[in-house]
Amino acid sequence: MTRRNTAHSSLRDPLGTLRRMESWAAPDSIPALPPIDPQAVPLRLYDTATKAPREVEIPAGATATMYVCGITPYDAAHMGHAATMIAFDLVVRQWRDRGIPVRYVQNVTDIDDPLLERAARDGEDWVVLGMRETALFREDMHALRVIPPDHYVGAVESIPAIVSLIERLLESGAAYRLEDGSGDIYFDVAAAPRFGYESGYDRDTMLALFAERGGDPEREGKRDRLDPLLWRGARPDEPAWPSALGPGRPGWHIECAAIAMGFLGDQIDVQGGGNDLIFPHHEMSAAHAETLTHCHPFARTYVHAGMIGLDGEKMSKSKGNLVFVSRLRGDKVDPAAIRLALLAGHYRADREWTEELLKAGQERLARWREAVRRPAGPSGAVVLARLRERLADDLDTVGALAAVDAWASETLAGGGRDETAPSLVSDAVDALLGVPLRVSDSA
Numbered sequence: 446m447t448r449r450n451t452a453h454s455s456l457r458d459p460l461g462t463l464r465r466m467e468s469w470a471a472p473d474s475i476p477a478l479p480p481i482d483p484q485a486v487p488l489r490l491y492d493t494a495t496k497a498p499r500e501v502e503i504p505a506g507a508t509a510t511m512y513v514c515g516i517t518p519y520d521a522a523h524m525g526h527a528a529t530m531i532a533f534d535l536v537v538r539q540w541r542d543r544g545i546p547v548r549y550v551q552n553v554t555d556i557d558d559p560l561l562e563r564a565a566r567d568g569e570d571w572v573v574l575g576m577r578e579t580a581l582f583r584e585d586m587h588a589l590r591v592i593p594p595d596h597y598v599g600a601v602e603s604i605p606a607i608v609s610l611i612e613r614l615l616e617s618g619a620a621y622r623l624e625d626g627s628g629d630i631y632f633d634v635a636a637a638p639r640f641g642y643e644s645g646y647d648r649d650t651m652l653a654l655f656a657e658r659g660g661d662p663e664r665e666g667k668r669d670r671l672d673p674l675l676w677r678g679a680r681p682d683e684p685a686w687p688s689a690l691g692p693g694r695p696g697w698h699i700e701c702a703a704i705a706m707g708f709l710g711d712q713i714d715v716q717g718g719g720n721d722l723i724f725p726h727h728e729m730s731a732a733h734a735e736t737l738t739h740c741h742p743f744a745r746t747y748v749h750a751g752m753i754g755l756d757g758e759k760m761s762k763s764k765g766n767l768v769f770v771s772r773l774r775g776d777k778v779d780p781a782a783i784r785l786a787l788l789a790g791h792y793r794a795d796r797e798w799t800e801e802l803l804k805a806g807q808e809r810l811a812r813w814r815e816a817v818r819r820p821a822g823p824s825g826a827v828v829l830a831r832l833r834e835r836l837a838d839d840l841d842t843v844g845a846l847a848a849v850d851a852w853a854s855e856t857l858a859g860g861g862r863d864e865t866a867p868s869l870v871s872d873a874v875d876a877l878l879g880v881p882l883r884v885s886d887s888a
């Protein structure tokens with residue numbers, strides 16, 4: 446199929462002059478590496494929709510486009526958020542290494558039920574809560590050297606864009622109003638001919654996950670129990686915005702469809718997030734977008750990061766079993782060690798956060814830093830080639846870390862005569878893994 450990745454000019458800045466959410470500060474510098482032969486190491490990422498690794502092909506001169514589902518800011522960022530953001534940061538770094546221009550968009554769900562529930566529980570203003578946690582998230586991302594998205598976009602500022610998509614869905618018959626006077630508008634999943642292709646789940650699994658993850662299968666008056674909310678009519682004691690649809694607030698999936706389409710166009714290269722978003726979130730976002738554009742697939746590659754757990758349970762704000770990035774920073778843990786701890790597992794694997802994992806990350810960081818201070822070591826070019834090859838293979842950080850480990854061990858044992866190796870390895874680890882090694886004695 447032909448490539449469609451140009452945003453409609455009218456949608457390129459769908460938010461017009463509205464106040465814009467700010468992204469975070471970029472890492473101070475990202476070293477340039479010797480040129481790569483992109484044909485020799487094509488980037489492959491596992492695609493959830495086709496259940497296979499897929500070559501992420503960006504034609505010469507085109508811009509790679511990626512949308513990653515960001516936080517709902519009602520609590521601080523935990524190791525799971527960090528792991529997911531770092532995984533997609535590696536994708537950005539893969540494209541940068543190939544000299545491919547990148548247009549990366551991430552959202553902030555700054556209005557949704559969990560935010561209102563937490564604010565009510567704590568007797569706090571939901572706007573202030575969202576602003577504070579978003580600010581903390583930005584600091585965490587900067588500390589972790591995550592390259593910022595080009596557009597960091599809030600749901601609230603996107604309401605006009607969301608409303609206009611819902612109007613179009615209503616006009617086409619793909620959306621409908623409940624007749625109970627609530628003002629609620631739903632999407633008709635039957636209007637999306639390929640509904641289900643992204644997750645590949647059967648109906649029972651869909652119904653179970655829909656109920657678990659913010660859906661309302663039991664709501665009376667819907668055409669299909671799986672139909673998701675597009676617009677929630679105003680309720681007493683809930684924030685609402687005036688709109689052509691009536692006063693209310695946006696549903697979750699249409700938020701991400703509107704922001705992704707608005708900034709990236711009808712079709713994107715990578716749709717990313719944790720694997721808790723495979724269904725319903727990314728299925729519904731794709732269904733909304735494809736119903737509007739008739740362009741399939743909405744994302745050429747659907748990439749999902751594994752869940753980080755603690756004590757055998759998914760780390761989640763609602764369960765309260767959290768290790769916060771900010772707390773570790775407060776304890777003076779080097780963010781580079783956090784990064785290495787998370788990169789020690791494959792991004793797609795559900796895995797546990799443990800004290801030992803962090804300790805191993807700290808030890809590895811110290812070893813690597815010591816090795817790059819040596820005057821020479823085994824060939825740096827070999828390490829760079831191996832890093833590129835491993836990362837291009839669905840971000841195999843386990844293999845990438847092993848390559849640097851082997852180089853560091855040999856270097857520390859006095860092996861190798863390549864005097865350019867310490868700086869080349871240091872640059873490669875910084876540019877490709879986001880781990881700075883040449884620091885004036887770190888904490």
Ligand code: 5CA
Pocket residue numbers: 513514515516517518524525526528529552553554701717718719720721722750751752753754759760761
């Ligand atoms: N705002 C929505 C996405 S539009 C949301 O899911 N927010 S979140 O705060 O719950 O999660 C933010 C990002 O971190 C999402 O990509 C989510 O899939 C991912 N995430 C959440 N919990 C974990 C976890 N335990 N491990 C790994 N990633 C996680």
Ligand code: ZN
Pocket residue numbers: 513514515552701726
């Ligand atoms: Zn999302």
